[in-house]
Amino acid sequence: MATLHDVAKRANVSKMTVSRAINHPGQVRPELRTNILNVMAELNYQPNAAARALVSRRTRVVKLTIFEDMDTTEPYYMMLLAGISNELNQHQYALQLATSNSYKVGECDGYILTGIREKNYAWVEQLSQPVVFFGRTYQDYDYVDTDNYQAIQDSVAYAVQCGYDNLVFVGIAVDAPFELDRERGFQDFVGENHLHSRVIRLANHGHIATDYLRQHWLEFPKNTAFICASDRLAIGIEDGIIQQGGNVPNDYGVVGFDGVFLNQIASKRLTTMKQPLEVMGRAAARLLLAKIAHPQTTEQEKIIINSRLSISESTR
Amino acid sequence: MATLHDVAKRANVSKMTVSRAINHPGQVRPELRTNILNVMAELNYQPNAAARALVSRRTRVVKLTIFEDMDTTEPYYMMLLAGISNELNQHQYALQLATSNSYKVGECDGYILTGIREKNYAWVEQLSQPVVFFGRTYQDYDYVDTDNYQAIQDSVAYAVQCGYDNLVFVGIAVDAPFELDRERGFQDFVGENHLHSRVIRLANHGHIATDYLRQHWLEFPKNTAFICASDRLAIGIEDGIIQQGGNVPNDYGVVGFDGVFLNQIASKRLTTMKQPLEVMGRAAARLLLAKIAHPQTTEQEKIIINSRLSISESTR
DNA sequence: CTGTTAGCGCCTTCAG
DNA sequence: CTGAAGGCGCTAACAG
Numbered sequence: 167m168a169t170l171h172d173v174a175k176r177a178n179v180s181k182m183t184v185s186r187a188i189n190h191p192g193q194v195r196p197e198l199r200t201n202i203l204n205v206m207a208e209l210n211y212q213p214n215a216a217a218r219a220l221v222s223r224r225t226r227v228v229k230l231t232i233f234e235d236m237d238t239t240e241p242y243y244m245m246l247l248a249g250i251s252n253e254l255n256q257h258q259y260a261l262q263l264a265t266s267n268s269y270k271v272g273e274c275d276g277y278i279l280t281g282i283r284e285k286n287y288a289w290v291e292q293l294s295q296p297v298v299f300f301g302r303t304y305q306d307y308d309y310v311d312t313d314n315y316q317a318i319q320d321s322v323a324y325a326v327q328c329g330y331d332n333l334v335f336v337g338i339a340v341d342a343p344f345e346l347d348r349e350r351g352f353q354d355f356v357g358e359n360h361l362h363s364r365v366i367r368l369a370n371h372g373h374i375a376t377d378y379l380r381q382h383w384l385e386f387p388k389n390t391a392f393i394c395a396s397d398r399l400a401i402g403i404e405d406g407i408i409q410q411g412g413n414v415p416n417d418y419g420v421v422g423f424d425g426v427f428l429n430q431i432a433s434k435r436l437t438t439m440k441q442p443l444e445v446m447g448r449a450a451a452r453l454l455l456a457k458i459a460h461p462q463t464t465e466q467e468k469i470i471i472n473s474r475l476s477i478s479e480s481t482r
Numbered sequence: 483m484a485t486l487h488d489v490a491k492r493a494n495v496s497k498m499t500v501s502r503a504i505n506h507p508g509q510v511r512p513e514l515r516t517n518i519l520n521v522m523a524e525l526n527y528q529p530n531a532a533a534r535a536l537v538s539r540r541t542r543v544v545k546l547t548i549f550e551d552m553d554t555t556e557p558y559y560m561m562l563l564a565g566i567s568n569e570l571n572q573h574q575y576a577l578q579l580a581t582s583n584s585y586k587v588g589e590c591d592g593y594i595l596t597g598i599r600e601k602n603y604a605w606v607e608q609l610s611q612p613v614v615f616f617g618r619t620y621q622d623y624d625y626v627d628t629d630n631y632q633a634i635q636d637s638v639a640y641a642v643q644c645g646y647d648n649l650v651f652v653g654i655a656v657d658a659p660f661e662l663d664r665e666r667g668f669q670d671f672v673g674e675n676h677l678h679s680r681v682i683r684l685a686n687h688g689h690i691a692t693d694y695l696r697q698h699w700l701e702f703p704k705n706t707a708f709i710c711a712s713d714r715l716a717i718g719i720e721d722g723i724i725q726q727g728g729n730v731p732n733d734y735g736v737v738g739f740d741g742v743f744l745n746q747i748a749s750k751r752l753t754t755m756k757q758p759l760e761v762m763g764r765a766a767a768r769l770l771l772a773k774i775a776h777p778q779t780t781e782q783e784k785i786i787i788n789s790r791l792s793i794s795e796s797t798r
Numbered sequence: 799c800t801g802t803t804a805g806c807g808c809c810t811t812c813a814g
Numbered sequence: 815c816t817g818a819a820g821g822c823g824c825t826a827a828c829a830g
Contacts, residue, residue: 169806169807170807170809171807179816180818181807181808182809182810182818183815183816186809186815189809193815193816194815194816195815195816212589213807214536214806214808215541216535216536216540216541216542216807216808217532217536217806217807217808217809218807219531219535220532220807220809220824221807221808221810221821222808222809223822225531226532227576241557241560244557247563247579248579251578251579251580251581252581255578255584255587255588256587258588260543261577261578261579262577263571264571265564265567265568268568271571271572273528273531485822486823486825487823495801496800496801496802497801497824497825498800498801498824498825498826499799499800501825502799505825509799510799511800529823529824530823530824532823532824533823533824533825534824535824536807537805537806537823537824537826538806539806801830802827802829802830804825804826804827805826806823806825806826807822808822809820809821809822811820812817812819812820813816814816814818
């Protein structure tokens with residue numbers, strides 16, 4: 167592996183000049199600089215991350231903590247992970263995946279946090295490194311999220327446009343910002359447009375949605391669209407409709423939320439609000455790296471990324 | 483953050499002695515050593531990974547490459563990841579997640595490889611760092627895997643014990659060791675026990691299994707058990723049976739394979755061969771770290787971990 | 799068994 | 815704009 171020293175010798179300059187050519191390009195004469203860059207390319211020079219880490223007192227590690235049972239972890243975390251690591255790789259940063267029981271082990275330069283519960287906030291507040299959340303929180307931390315409010319509005323608008331005239335929002339029974347935003351998006355839309363509507367809240371399990379539908383089947387006339395807060399619920403609803411003899415999508419529409427993996431599993435592929443998770447992962451990583459580089463910034467950063475409706479077989 | 487120097491001063495020894503107390507305990511007088519350890523604890527000393535990496539010419543990074551579309555990635559990778567990182571964290575190692583388009587970026591001390599295709603072997607062979615595969619390959623690389631042969635035998639044995647007398651193996655139409663092992667496990671078992679049986683091979687998608695079942699429904703009498711090579715197929719089969727009016731589990735049994743996440747989605751929760759993925763991930767990481775520490779070892783290491791049948795609602 | 803010396807590769811600081 | 819010196823925290827190699 168080529169080092170600064172090798173490049174310097176070959177380019178007839180000192181190590182420092184090479185170092186500067188990389189980190190402070192403005193401080194090196196342009197011609198010299200291009201020459202150095204050429205030599206670097208020739209030698210396939212790669213800066214040594216450990217040496218940089220040592221001198222800059224950085225670990226070059228970012229920790230991603232997922233405060234959820236891995237067992238029940240949504241598959242979409244994989245996409246998120248892919249996005250995060252793609253971005254980190256480009257900056258010679260490595261990842262440390264921490265789970266709810268190991269989140270205190272090891273050093274890092276910053277954290278990407280997700281699935282946080284109330285009781286973890288004390289730990290978060292005491293962290294000295296910068297933090298970025300995946301998903302909005304109640305606190306004033308930086309975060310990356312989809313526009314849940316807008317996304318549900320788009321879903322409902324689409325359902326209405328399909329001609330469904332009874333709108334049901336199937337929410338997740340949890341007191342979290344993402345859920346409240348989605349619910350509010352629904353309420354506002356049906357309110358403004360004077361639509362028949364209803365909101366139900368269920369635990370986020372397919373079979374619970376199926377059971378609910380069985381028990382309340384008669385309350386849902388033809389031409390009902392179910393706007394669901396997750397693909398799990400959407401699949402459960404869809405199964406329930408089919409088991410009750412309902413026709414999807416002609417008499418009943420189903421719209422999911424997430425758009426990763428699960429929508430491929432449904433018997434009628436789900437129309438779903440697809441979150442660009444890879445992009446969101448990258449954004450979270452980029453934001454965190456920026457904060458690591460410039461820790462002084464004080465204002466809260468919010469990155470809102472738009473979801474896109476992926477239309478499939480569960481709506482007409 | 484405390485350094486070797488701080489500990490040394492406080493313990494009235496040189497840095498080297500402290501270093502040795504950590505890395506070569508045998509070379510330090512026992513009493514001195516315990517004293518040093520105490521001081522380390524007092525100061526909450528954590529060795530600086532970057533400095534170690536620099537001097538030992540290691541990166542302290544392990545790369546995990548997943549040669550699959552993240553989009554269709556099985557959710558169980560999350561469990562695998564959890565296992566790997568739990569083990570790495572304990573050894574001050576970080577992770578670098580590489581996907582099929584970024585697998586050449588960055589340095590590392592070793593690789594955990596999965597989802598490899600024929601065309602990637604050239605790249606693998608040219609790697610200078612140690613490699614561990616997740617899942618057996620055709621080549622003589624070290625690997626961690628479940629005992630696919632045994633697992634399917636157990637599945638069939640259980641189905642027989644349930645009283646199903648027509649056994650159908652629903653395999654994945656792919657020419658891979660894991661699949662051939664599973665198929666062989668099935669064939670050997672039904673052969674030795676002179677059972678009615680049949681093997682079909684399908685692309686690994688739920689709806690394809692459902693379609694297949696619809697088209698061939700009449701060929702499957704009551705008392706048939708479907709032993710599936712994946713939970714996706716199992717869910718598809720189960721859906722198909724139910725749509726044809728068949729009774730699960732009374733008249734038809736379904737057994738899946740994997741046991742992560744998907745089995746929770748099925749309308750009748752799947753009986754499935756549950757792979758201990760967290761454990762497998764840890765094992766892979768541990769094996770790799772051992773190879774990094776002792777690169778000379780030449781013999782192929784195979785770690786085979788047993789799966790366990792998780793009995794649920796899709797068998798009687 | 800313990801200490802001293804030197805250096806891993808890079809960057810900050812200070813001279814030129 | 816460029817170079818020389820020194821040190822980040824740790825450990826291998828050699829003295830004692």
